[in-house]
């Protein structure tokens with residue numbers, strides 16, 4: 285954690301026992317006058333898959349991006365509140381944002397491999413973060429294996445990543461994130477551009493990743509949320525309406541709005 289902040293010290297024992305890894309406290313996010321996320325309080329538990337669902341424009345991606353400060357890149361965006369990651373408020377000025385995005389990695393809706401070889405896609409971040417070159421080969425194999433892509437690409441590591449299929453490219457992007465050894469992986473509709481077979485692979489991968497990482501995934505696909513996630517948070521109109529174990533949220537939600545959404549009555 286010392287890489288994330290120059291001020292705060294983390295109590296290791298608490299870290300190991302606390303089920304809550306990340307806690308959004310009174311998060312408000314604005315784009316200029318548009319109040320996109322309103323008074324949001326949400327805990328993310330260690331080693332869970334938390335799905336964020338809700339109608340288009342309800343603030344899911346905006347919230348997801350605030351976790352690793354991707355909204356900093358949007359000039360009109362303003363975030364208030366605390367994003368507590370163990371003992372550190374990720375929104376504070378003294379957080380090292382580069383280290384933060386290594387620890388809390390993100391994969392986007394549209395696979396975005398660099399126009400380089402498969403190998404170079406993975407080593408790009410390692411070079412940037414100063415990982416010694418002699419470790420690269422092992423990290424490349426390990427990350428591609430974890431992303432369930434190794435067998436498909438091991439004989440073509442020096443081919444262009446752009447020659448991979450869409451589903452393979454998305455798993456490459458996940459591998460690229462894993463290469464940096466994150467704690468948390470943020471996935472923004474990672475399978476929405478994929479066919480059912482590639483989607484199933486990404487879903488299997490998510491469940492596999494949970495053993496080692498904490499995953500927060502935005503999805504429009506309610507079947508996907510119910511297949512992969514442990515808990516689901518339902519957003520509506522910038523507000524978090526409810527968070528519950530996935531099975532409960534889809535069978536017996538606490539709120540009428542959730543019920544209406546999951547039964548297809550709006551959104």
Ligand SMILES: Nc1ncnc2c1ncn2[C@@H]1O[C@H](COP(=O)(O)OP(=O)(O)OP(=O)(O)O)[C@@H](O)[C@H]1O
Nearest residue numbers: 315318320338339340341342343344345346347358
């Ligand atoms: N880069 C941006 N600049 C300005 N406004 C934005 C930006 N991104 C999102 N918004 C606005 O913030 C609100 C929430 O959008 P967001 O993309 O977070 O919703 P979402 O629930 O993820 O939607 P979708 O499911 O369609 O991706 C919307 O009103 C949207 O227009």
